[in-house]
Amino acid sequence: MGTTETLRKLLDGRYPETRDRVRSWLSEPGNAPADDLELEEHRARVLAWAQELSSQGDTAIGYPVEYGGKGSPARSVTAFETLAMGDLSLLVKCGVQFGLFGGAILHLGTGRHHERYLRDVASLELPGCFAMTETGHGSNVQALGTTASYDAATEEFVVHTPHEAARKDYIGNAARDGRMAVVFAQLIAGGEQRGVHALLVPIRDDDGASLPGVRLEDCGPKLGLNGVDNGRIWFDHVRVPRENLLDRYATVAADGTYFSPIENPTKRFFTMLGTLIQGRVSVSGASISAAKVALTLAVRHALVRRQFGPPGEEEALLMDYRTHQRRLLPALATTYALSFAQQRLVDELDVVFTTDADDRLRRQLETLAAGVKSVATWHASDTIQRCREACGGAGYLRASRFAALKADTDVFTTFEGDNTVLLQLAAKNLLTDYKDAFGELDPLGLAQFVAGQAWGVLTERTPLRKLVDGGDLRSRDTQLDLFRWRHEHLLESAARRLKRGLDSGRDPFSVLVDCQDHVLEAARSWVDLVVLESFPIDPAVDALRSLYALHTIEAARGYYLEHGRLSGGRSKEVVKTVNALCAELRPDVGALVDAFGVPENVLTPSEPVTA
Amino acid sequence: MGTTETLRKLLDGRYPETRDRVRSWLSEPGNAPADDLELEEHRARVLAWAQELSSQGDTAIGYPVEYGGKGSPARSVTAFETLAMGDLSLLVKCGVQFGLFGGAILHLGTGRHHERYLRDVASLELPGCFAMTETGHGSNVQALGTTASYDAATEEFVVHTPHEAARKDYIGNAARDGRMAVVFAQLIAGGEQRGVHALLVPIRDDDGASLPGVRLEDCGPKLGLNGVDNGRIWFDHVRVPRENLLDRYATVAADGTYFSPIENPTKRFFTMLGTLIQGRVSVSGASISAAKVALTLAVRHALVRRQFGPPGEEEALLMDYRTHQRRLLPALATTYALSFAQQRLVDELDVVFTTDADDRLRRQLETLAAGVKSVATWHASDTIQRCREACGGAGYLRASRFAALKADTDVFTTFEGDNTVLLQLAAKNLLTDYKDAFGELDPLGLAQFVAGQAWGVLTERTPLRKLVDGGDLRSRDTQLDLFRWRHEHLLESAARRLKRGLDSGRDPFSVLVDCQDHVLEAARSWVDLVVLESFPIDPAVDALRSLYALHTIEAARGYYLEHGRLSGGRSKEVVKTVNALCAELRPDVGALVDAFGVPENVLTPSEPVTA
Incomplete structure (x- = not known):
C-alpha cells in the first residue's frame, strides 16, 4: 500500500x-x-x-x-x-x-x-555505572555530596560518601553487573572545592565481589524496568589513582595544582554536563517509539473490536465512534509530529558532536533536547494510558504489553532530567536568547538573568501584533502564525513580569517562583512551535499536521481567546475542524500505524477473539 | 491541631x-x-x-x-x-x-x-464469581453470547458457551477460589429468547476441581491486582436446576412459561442491571481513597525534600515552588471535592436500597453513580501519576507504593463500566430528564430519545441568559452560577444539535456519533456541578472549594470565552486566583493530607533521607 x-x-x-x-x-x-x-x-x-x-x-x-x-x-x-x-x-x-x-x-x-x-x-567486558544521582540530589547535580579529595602524597583521589543523603542511588548496573563507575563528586584539590567532576572508580572485582571501601546495595524491585539492576553505592575513603579523573575539562597535576581551560566554575560544570546530552535525546526518541507500539496495539484493536451500534445491525467498530477517534487520532498525529521533531533533534546532535560547533549551536541543542524530551515523555505516558483504556480488559492482561509499556516508560518523565526542571532549563535559554536580541549575553541562565539589569528596552518594544482572525485553518502558514504568536506573547509577557518583579525590589528567587508556571508555559509553547515546524512539507502528512496543530490550538484556546487572538466563532471552528480531520483520517488509520514499522514480534496482545 | x-x-x-x-x-x-x-x-x-x-x-x-x-x-x-x-x-x-x-x-x-x-x-464458605463479562462483550452486556436454555423435560437450564467470543473472561475468583458463579446468559424459555438473566452455576467441587462441562482457565498475571485470581470460564451444556435462576425479576414455571412483572424486555434488563449499582459506587469511593494515599505520600515528600533555591541559602522545599503547588494542590482540592460528592452518592444509594424509592430516584442514582465513577477514577489515575512524578526516583521503587497504586487502580477506569460508556449513560439520562421538563418521558434512553419526535419546543425556548461578568470569583454563588451556566449551555446545545440532525433525516446512530464528544462534555459538566454542590458550607473548606471550582473553570475557560461568558480579563483573573489559592493553602497542606486519615502502616515509601 x-x-x-x-x-x-x-x-x-x-x-x-x-x-x-x-x-x-x-x-x-x-x-x-x-x-x-x-x-x-x-x-x-x-x-x-x-x-x-x-x-x-x-x-x-x-x-x-x-x-x-x-x-x-x-x-x-x-x-x-x-x-x-x-x-x-x-x-x-x-x-x-x-x-x-x-x-x-x-x-x-x-x-x-x-x-x-x-x-x-x-564489548561489555567492562560493565559500568554512571554514578551521578544521590539520594539527596537528583535534579540539582551541582549540590552533590560525594567528595573526591586529592592526596598529593600518594597521587590519589579519595572518594567518600560523607553522609547518608550522599549515597549514590538508583544507579543502573550497580546492583549486579557493574565493575567500575563514573562517579560524580565534589573535587577538592589544592585545598579548594573545585565543583563537581567525574572520576573512574572500580567497584567490584572480577568475581563480582565489592571492593574494599565500597558498599553496594540492590534497590530491589521497581515499578518497571526490572531487567535493569539498579543499586546504591557508598564510598568509604576509596582511593583511586590520579589518572582516573576524567580530565577533558580539568586536570589535577601531581602536586595538586588544578587547571581548567574554562575558568568560570559554573560554566565549566554546565559544559561538562552538556556533553552528556545524548542520554536525554535517546530517552526522547525511545518514548516516541513506545507510544508507537501502544498506538499500533490500540488502533488495531479498534479496527476489529465491535461494541454497540445501530439497532438491528451489526455492532459498530470502536474506531467508528467519535469519542474513540478523539481518544486515539490526535495522539497519533502528535506521535508523527514528535517523530519529525526528534529527527531534527538528532540532526542537531550530530552536528554538535561531529563538527566544531560553537556555543550557540550547543545551547540551541540543549534547549531543543530539554524541550522535546519533556514533551515527548509526557506524551508517551499519556498515550500509553489512553491506549490501555481503549483496549479495556484485554489491555489489562500482562500479556498485552501495556503493563510493561506503562511501567517501564513511567520513569522517562523524571530521569535524564525531570521534565519540569527541563522545561525550566529550556525557558532559561529562551529568555537568555531573548535578551541576546537586545545585545546582552548571559550564559549562566535565568537566575543571573533575573538578577540582571539592562531590561529597560523590553518595555519600549511595540506591542505584539494582533493578527486578523483570518486564514485557512488547514494551512501551514496560518497554523505557524498562531503557534508563533502564542509563543512570542508568552515569552515576552514572562520577561516583562520578571522585570516588573525585580524593579519592585523583591528578591529574585521569589520573583522567579511567582512566574514559574508562566515561564514553563512559554517553554512549552516554544516546543509546540518547533514540533510543528518539523513536519515535512509533504501532502502525505498534511492532514496529520493540521490535526496536530489544531488539536494543540484547541487545548490552548483559552489563551488565544483571552488575548483576543481568536474570536469565539473561530475557536469553535477549530474544535469542529479537529473532529472533521479525525473523520477524514479514519479510513487511513490502519496504514498510519503500519507505517511505524513496529515488528509483529513485539506486539503480543492477547489475540482479539471475534464471534 | x-x-x-x-x-x-x-x-x-x-x-x-x-x-x-x-x-x-x-x-x-x-x-x-x-x-x-x-x-x-x-x-x-x-x-x-x-x-x-x-x-x-x-x-x-x-x-x-x-x-x-x-x-x-x-x-x-x-x-x-x-x-x-x-x-x-x-x-x-x-x-x-x-x-x-x-x-x-x-x-x-x-x-x-x-x-x-x-x-x-x-463467611467465604462459598467463594463465588460474577460471570458477566465475555471476551467479545464487556460494555454491551445486552449482547452477551452465553445461553441458558430451559429444558422442561428435566426442569433444568442448559448453560452453554456457543462460540469462543462468548467465553466468560477476566472473572475474579474464577482462576482459583470460586466454587459457584452467577452467570449472565441469554435466557431461552418457551422457545423464545428472553434477554439476559442471571443463574447460579456451580463450577468447582469441594476439592477445587472443575465440574463436568465447565472449563476454567487462569488469565495469568495482570498489569496489577495480582492478588485476585481472574480467569475464563467456558460452559459445555452444563445443566442446573430450575431454581438456580435468580428470579426476582423473571420466573420460568416448570412447564417453561416465562413471566416477568416488567413487560418491556429492555426496561427489565436495565432494572436488573440497576440493582447492581453498588459495585460502581464502591469503585468510585475506592479510587478516591487511592488518590488520598498518593497525595499523602507526595505532599509529605514535598515537605521534606529540598532541591535548588536562592544562591547561597538552604535549598527550597519542593512544596514552595509554584509548579509543585500547581501539580499537587488542585488535585488535593479535587480529591476533597470528590470525597464530598461520594458521600452524597452513598446517601442516595442508601435511600434507594433501604426505602421504597421510585424510578425517578433510581435513575437519579444511576446518573450520579455513572458520572462520579468516571470522573473519580480518571482523577485517581491522573493524581497517582502526578504524585509519582512529584516523588522522582524514590517514587519509582516498588517499595514506594506508587507501583501498586498505579497498576492496581488502572483498571478502575474501565471496569464496573468503561468511563466513556458511563458518561454516555449519564448524558442519556440528563437528556431524557431535559425532555421530561417538556412533558415527555422516555426511560429507554438516548437512542429512543434521538429517534423521538416531540422536540419542537426546544427551539422555542428563550436563549440562555448571559450573566454579567461580575461577582466575587471566590464566592460559592458565583462559582455555582458559572458551573450551572456551562452545564445548561452544553446540554441545551447538545439537544439542539441532536434534533437538527434528526430533522435533516439522517440516521439516528450517525447523528449521535457526530455529537458524541459534545454529549460527553455535557455529562462531564454536570458531574462538575454536582461535585461543586456537594461541598459542605463550612469555612474550613472554603479555600478548597474555590480552588476546585476555579481550577475547573480555568481548564474549561476556552468554552466560557468562546461563548462570551467570561471576558479575557476575567479569565486571566481566574488563572491568577488559582495561583493565589495555592499559595494560601500552602501552609496548611500537611494538615490537609493528615485529615485523610491514611494509616501510617500503608504508607511505606522509602524513607526520605536528608543530609
Whole structure:
C-alpha cells in the first residue's frame, strides 16, 4: 500500500537501514520483550541480549572509528530509538552501559581513557555505572555530596560518601553487573572545592565481589524496568589513582595544582554536563517509539473490536465512534509530529558532536533536547494510558504489553532530567536568547538573568501584533502564525513580569517562583512551535499536521481567546475542524500505524477473539 | 491541631466509626499492602485476609440483618472505600465476593436464594464469581453470547458457551477460589429468547476441581491486582436446576412459561442491571481513597525534600515552588471535592436500597453513580501519576507504593463500566430528564430519545441568559452560577444539535456519533456541578472549594470565552486566583493530607533521607 510506504520513508528519515537492522533483530525468535520473568531471570536475560548486540558490533556505533565504532551519534541514537520498540529493560541497560557510562568516558575523558576503556565498554567486558544521582540530589547535580579529595602524597583521589543523603542511588548496573563507575563528586584539590567532576572508580572485582571501601546495595524491585539492576553505592575513603579523573575539562597535576581551560566554575560544570546530552535525546526518541507500539496495539484493536451500534445491525467498530477517534487520532498525529521533531533533534546532535560547533549551536541543542524530551515523555505516558483504556480488559492482561509499556516508560518523565526542571532549563535559554536580541549575553541562565539589569528596552518594544482572525485553518502558514504568536506573547509577557518583579525590589528567587508556571508555559509553547515546524512539507502528512496543530490550538484556546487572538466563532471552528480531520483520517488509520514499522514480534496482545 | 480534626470530621461524614474500624484493621501488623509476593502467594495472602475480615463480621454489613448483616449499604460502601487505602487486591477480592457475587444473589435472587447462600457468601464458605463479562462483550452486556436454555423435560437450564467470543473472561475468583458463579446468559424459555438473566452455576467441587462441562482457565498475571485470581470460564451444556435462576425479576414455571412483572424486555434488563449499582459506587469511593494515599505520600515528600533555591541559602522545599503547588494542590482540592460528592452518592444509594424509592430516584442514582465513577477514577489515575512524578526516583521503587497504586487502580477506569460508556449513560439520562421538563418521558434512553419526535419546543425556548461578568470569583454563588451556566449551555446545545440532525433525516446512530464528544462534555459538566454542590458550607473548606471550582473553570475557560461568558480579563483573573489559592493553602497542606486519615502502616515509601 502506497500510503504506508510513503509514510514509512518520512518516519524513518535518514537512517532507514539502521532502523531495519534493529527491527530485524527484534523480530528474531527469542528477542521479543520478556513479560514473564522473575527479577533475576529478567536481569540475566537482559545482560545476555546486551552481550549479543555488542558481539554484533551494534553497541559502539556512536564511538570513534578507532575504537571499533562508526563515529555516528545520529545512527547510534536512531538504533536506540528503534530498540525501544522491544524490551525496555534491555534498552535502558544499553543506555546505561554504552550511552551513560561509555559516553562519560568518551566525552569527559581524554585519549588514554578512550584507549584503555572504550573497547571494553562496547564489548561489555567492562560493565559500568554512571554514578551521578544521590539520594539527596537528583535534579540539582551541582549540590552533590560525594567528595573526591586529592592526596598529593600518594597521587590519589579519595572518594567518600560523607553522609547518608550522599549515597549514590538508583544507579543502573550497580546492583549486579557493574565493575567500575563514573562517579560524580565534589573535587577538592589544592585545598579548594573545585565543583563537581567525574572520576573512574572500580567497584567490584572480577568475581563480582565489592571492593574494599565500597558498599553496594540492590534497590530491589521497581515499578518497571526490572531487567535493569539498579543499586546504591557508598564510598568509604576509596582511593583511586590520579589518572582516573576524567580530565577533558580539568586536570589535577601531581602536586595538586588544578587547571581548567574554562575558568568560570559554573560554566565549566554546565559544559561538562552538556556533553552528556545524548542520554536525554535517546530517552526522547525511545518514548516516541513506545507510544508507537501502544498506538499500533490500540488502533488495531479498534479496527476489529465491535461494541454497540445501530439497532438491528451489526455492532459498530470502536474506531467508528467519535469519542474513540478523539481518544486515539490526535495522539497519533502528535506521535508523527514528535517523530519529525526528534529527527531534527538528532540532526542537531550530530552536528554538535561531529563538527566544531560553537556555543550557540550547543545551547540551541540543549534547549531543543530539554524541550522535546519533556514533551515527548509526557506524551508517551499519556498515550500509553489512553491506549490501555481503549483496549479495556484485554489491555489489562500482562500479556498485552501495556503493563510493561506503562511501567517501564513511567520513569522517562523524571530521569535524564525531570521534565519540569527541563522545561525550566529550556525557558532559561529562551529568555537568555531573548535578551541576546537586545545585545546582552548571559550564559549562566535565568537566575543571573533575573538578577540582571539592562531590561529597560523590553518595555519600549511595540506591542505584539494582533493578527486578523483570518486564514485557512488547514494551512501551514496560518497554523505557524498562531503557534508563533502564542509563543512570542508568552515569552515576552514572562520577561516583562520578571522585570516588573525585580524593579519592585523583591528578591529574585521569589520573583522567579511567582512566574514559574508562566515561564514553563512559554517553554512549552516554544516546543509546540518547533514540533510543528518539523513536519515535512509533504501532502502525505498534511492532514496529520493540521490535526496536530489544531488539536494543540484547541487545548490552548483559552489563551488565544483571552488575548483576543481568536474570536469565539473561530475557536469553535477549530474544535469542529479537529473532529472533521479525525473523520477524514479514519479510513487511513490502519496504514498510519503500519507505517511505524513496529515488528509483529513485539506486539503480543492477547489475540482479539471475534464471534 | 484544630484544622485536621475539623477536616477529618467533614471527610469522614456520617460513618466515622466504620472508617476507624477499617483504619485500625489496616494498622495491624501483617495487614500492610503486599508489594513483594509472587502471584500465588499474593492470592493466598489476599484470601486469608478476606477470611479474617469475614470472621470478624465485616463482610456482610450490606446484607439484611436476618443473614448476619447490618442492612446498611452505606456503611458497607464506606468500609470498602476505607479498605481501599490498603492492598487493592484485597479490596477487589472483597468486591467480587461480597459485593458482586453476593450482591447479585441479594438483588436478583429471592428469599430461598438468600436463605440458602448469603451466610455462606459472607463467611467465604462459598467463594463465588460474577460471570458477566465475555471476551467479545464487556460494555454491551445486552449482547452477551452465553445461553441458558430451559429444558422442561428435566426442569433444568442448559448453560452453554456457543462460540469462543462468548467465553466468560477476566472473572475474579474464577482462576482459583470460586466454587459457584452467577452467570449472565441469554435466557431461552418457551422457545423464545428472553434477554439476559442471571443463574447460579456451580463450577468447582469441594476439592477445587472443575465440574463436568465447565472449563476454567487462569488469565495469568495482570498489569496489577495480582492478588485476585481472574480467569475464563467456558460452559459445555452444563445443566442446573430450575431454581438456580435468580428470579426476582423473571420466573420460568416448570412447564417453561416465562413471566416477568416488567413487560418491556429492555426496561427489565436495565432494572436488573440497576440493582447492581453498588459495585460502581464502591469503585468510585475506592479510587478516591487511592488518590488520598498518593497525595499523602507526595505532599509529605514535598515537605521534606529540598532541591535548588536562592544562591547561597538552604535549598527550597519542593512544596514552595509554584509548579509543585500547581501539580499537587488542585488535585488535593479535587480529591476533597470528590470525597464530598461520594458521600452524597452513598446517601442516595442508601435511600434507594433501604426505602421504597421510585424510578425517578433510581435513575437519579444511576446518573450520579455513572458520572462520579468516571470522573473519580480518571482523577485517581491522573493524581497517582502526578504524585509519582512529584516523588522522582524514590517514587519509582516498588517499595514506594506508587507501583501498586498505579497498576492496581488502572483498571478502575474501565471496569464496573468503561468511563466513556458511563458518561454516555449519564448524558442519556440528563437528556431524557431535559425532555421530561417538556412533558415527555422516555426511560429507554438516548437512542429512543434521538429517534423521538416531540422536540419542537426546544427551539422555542428563550436563549440562555448571559450573566454579567461580575461577582466575587471566590464566592460559592458565583462559582455555582458559572458551573450551572456551562452545564445548561452544553446540554441545551447538545439537544439542539441532536434534533437538527434528526430533522435533516439522517440516521439516528450517525447523528449521535457526530455529537458524541459534545454529549460527553455535557455529562462531564454536570458531574462538575454536582461535585461543586456537594461541598459542605463550612469555612474550613472554603479555600478548597474555590480552588476546585476555579481550577475547573480555568481548564474549561476556552468554552466560557468562546461563548462570551467570561471576558479575557476575567479569565486571566481566574488563572491568577488559582495561583493565589495555592499559595494560601500552602501552609496548611500537611494538615490537609493528615485529615485523610491514611494509616501510617500503608504508607511505606522509602524513607526520605536528608543530609
